[in-house]
Amino acid sequence: MDTKLLDISTEELLRKFGAGNHKPGSGSAAAFQGMISAKLLVTVISLTNEEKRRPNYAGCLPKLLDMNAAIEDRIFPELTKLFCEDAVQFDKTIKSRQARDLEKNPVKKARLARQALGDLKIAVEIPLSIASLSVELAQIAGFVFDNAFKTARGDSQVALSGAVAALGGCLSIVQLNLLSFGSDEYDWIENARSQSSQLKSHFGELSLIAASKIEALESEVDKKAHLYKDVNMLLKQSKSNKKMSNADVENYATQLQRLVWKHRDKIWSKNAPTNPLQILIPDVLFKKVLGYDYLYSNELGLNGNQTEMSEVAGIIDQQKKLVLISNDFSPQVMAFTAAHELGHAILHNQSVLHRDIPVDGGESKGRRNPQELQADKFASYFLMPRKQINEIFQTFFLTDKFVIDESNAFNLIQGSPSQLKAECRSLRGLSRKLAKAEYFAGITFKSLADVFNVSVEAMAIRLEELGLVEY
Structure with missing residues (x-):
């Protein structure tokens, strides 16, 4: 077996595929597609099996690990072998044809023609084997897409589409090569056609599955687009209001609550709230509705002037989409501060990093500017609808x-x-x-x-x- 093709760089291998020669050819290309799909699936299953994710995928992890073992112990090694064998075998077929075409002696020419067809039979059987392995990979990829690490579904879909493409390519190679055989090979041709027909049936089914996975992702994007459209409309309305009354602030808080409730199944992909009080969680809204990073810290520093300094309870940076909440305060102060920062994010355009002192919704001490009072009101209306x-x-x-x-x-x-x-x-x-x-x-x-x-x-x-x- 010629293993040198697997020892060269990817750049050199791609150059060989594009050089217009028969080695490596289309069969090796199909096997290589399958090999890439196999490695992508191993990656996704490995990510799913990481300790931090195991509890979320406990129900399907045993099956995923069995699939991983099948890929690593059998499917990938077989594809590697077929990748190399196809390059060698098709090279032999081409050389047999060249020798046949150059031969002048009719008897020798006929013998070389039979030899070329014999070599071509093996060149047909190899893509049939690649196709069968591609079916397995595509079926595994469909399961992995649905049940493994959701964030890696791009990898799963590329694996699925790649395996289906490899299958389709192999079917074309087989049909093309069968055209070279005559009636004396009828039984062998029919056997190859029967295998090809079964594989073609799988190809149709798996193509539909691959398309359905794309549609599933499109559907999720559509749902998020509806959420983002509602959020965008609210932000345009609230941030353009230059004469905001308390009634306006309450209206914006209520609008936010309603759109979160409306889209709760998308915001919470698992265990969506069943009670309106369960959506009153500023950190979730910051992260999943407004696209902010939301972090806790006990080192936010001090804020104030020479006569009065207070520990900073919260920071919002609208430009960097960042919120920091101090965990040095009571849960009630932390919740109100987070809702206060949410008020700034919904109501105001702040071009610089903004620091807030601790507040719990009680009477304000000292004078506070209108934006701070509005953010306080928003927090009150949001947390206490x-x-x-x-x-x-x-x-x-x-x-x-x-x-x-x-x-x-x-x-x-x-x-x-x-x-x-x-x-x-x-x-x-x-x-x-x-x-x-x-x-x-x-x-x-x-x-x-x-x-x-x-x-x-x-x-x-x-x-x-x-x-x-x-x-």
Whole structure:
């Protein structure tokens, strides 16, 4: 076997394929396509089997590993052998034909013609073998595309398409070479045609499968395009509003929530949210909706002036599509800061890196510029949506507006209205009590502040904004 072709550089091998000679020829080219497909599939299966991905692919990994073993132990070595054999065998066939054509003696010429046909038979059997292995590779590639590492589906599809192309090429080679045989080889021709017919059936099926994989990816792109179109429309609307009211800010937050809910199956490819509260996750929206890198850090530095310095809780760089959130604060502060940065990303055009001090949605300390106030409002509206707050408040407290009366006082503190007023002392005090309440009318529940992962103060303010509390 001539193995020298596999020892030369890729550049030299390609030069030989393009030199117009018969060695290496089309059969070797088909085998080489199969070899490339085999290596691509081994790569994808290897990526799938990495420790960090195994849990996600545990159900299909055993079958994938069996396929990998079949490729490495049998299919690839056989294709390598056939790649070399085809170059050698077709070279023999060509030389036999050349000798036949040069021979003047009729008897010797006839003998050389028979020898050339004998060599050509082997040159037919080799592409049939390559085609059979290509069918196996294409079938494996279809399974790998559907079940292995999703991000590597480009490799899987190239492997599938390459194997199908190798199969189609081999079928053409076989049919072309069969034209050289006469009626005296009828039985052999029919056997080759029968094999070719079965392989052609596979070719048709696998071509459809290859096309379906492209269509599947196109469908995913189409779905994302619809998501991106909705996001783009929202950003154009919000960022062009130069006189933004609180009602406008709430409207933009609500629009974002609605489009995320609408496209949740695409944003969350697995375990899509079934409850609207489950989409109120700024980091997911930054990464999968807005295309930002989102990272946590405990080294964001300080911000302020000579008289007052505060530790930075969040950073957004809209130019570099980067958000950093400090993990040195409580979960509530981190969540509100992340939603605050989301507000900047949706509402504002900031050309430079922007640093934010820690906020939890409570009353602002000191003066804050309009953009910061808008981002605060956005965070509040995003984390505490009007509809969900109203629904859960009514479920917990059995009313759409809490007033201090005999029934509510007893259900909340097992006391009188005067006792409840004395405990709360103001509207804000009552709002705080309701925001952190975990019991009402004999039923225990998770507090509103905990349900929405915000501070008690932020929830108290939101209850007042929605007119749910009267003192």
